[in-house]
Amino acid sequence: MKLSLFSVILFIILGLTIIGLYIGTNKQILSKVTLETIGYQMPVLGFLTFAQFIPMVNGGIDLSIISVANFAGIIAAILMKQFSYSPLMAILSGIAAALVVGSVNGILISIVKAPALLVTLATGFLVKGISLGITKGYIISGLPNSFIVLGAGNLLGIPISFLLLLLSSCILALTFARTAFGRSIYLVGANPVASLFSGISTRNIQSSVYICSAFLSGTAGLIMAARFNAAQADYGGGYLLVTVLICVLGGVSPTGGTGRISDVFVALTILQLISTGFNVMRTSAYLATALWGMLLLGILLITRKVPKHMI
Secondary structure: OOOOHHHHHHHHHHHHHHHHHHHHOOOHHHOHHHHHHHHHHHHHHHHHHHHHHHHHHOOOOOOOHHHHHHHHHHHHHHHHHHOOOOHHHHHHHHHHHHHHHHHHHHHHHHOOOOOHHHHHHHHHHHHHHHHHHHHOOOOEEOOOHHHHHHHHOEEOOEEHHHHHHHHHHHHHHHHHHHOHHHHHHHHHHHOHHHHHHOOOOHHHHHHHHHHHHHHHHHHHHHHHHHHHOEEOOOOOOOHHHHHHHHHHHOOOOOOOOOOOHHHHHHHHHHHHHHHHHHHHOOOOHHHHHHHHHHHHHHHHHHHHHOOHHHO
16 A cells, blocks of 8 residues: 555654654663553554544544443443353443444434434433443452453463454455445545435445444453453543544544544554653653644644645
């Protein structure tokens, strides 16, 4: 795949970030322990970012991803803890619960024509309320070891959850670059009216977009529950706006129609490196957040100067 000018700029920023943190952390940023930490931390935010990427490319947004993630984790945890379900059946049930929410989002947005912002905000609150009602606000912990492997296990020294993230990114990249479905998501996001006249079923595309988003959110929730050996309705509350930030840093237009999963993955890596690097240097997390904002402003200024066909 040919690299765009925007992709080259992102790789330059990634390289400068690694060099800066390598010096600032006295080489610790590339130590085995630090890389393992990144490998375990990155997948949850990564899957949530991918869950946000798909609706944004389609010209929408999904504000329910955190609630859906926690809901999937809670359903799986309850089934394993209280009903002695096998981890596999619990995982499938958690994903199924997430897909139900995604289907509701898709129907309301594509058929009822309600704004995605309001629909997903409403379903996010609804699902969070259901999760709090189920758990009574408590944490469900003490999950089976065979389930915990999903978030805390490794294969040949590489976190299993990180391998799943890499696999998912490859599948998504191929889907958006090589399939009619992926191209249709771009077209509907760029111009829904023209897409309709060209024979694309915008209803089906929009419905599918939010179902896919829910699937990825549910996956993130299951990994999060496995990593923490617990499920709760309030996990990951700070991730929502960060997923939007990463998508925009990765070149996704807030109005839809542009963005590549490879660029978003690079942006995700940059932010994770900054967060972990500042932690290693024992620097305030607020400075890392401020640096994220500076990066976003810089990217926005760059994209204003770069022609759209080069992004």
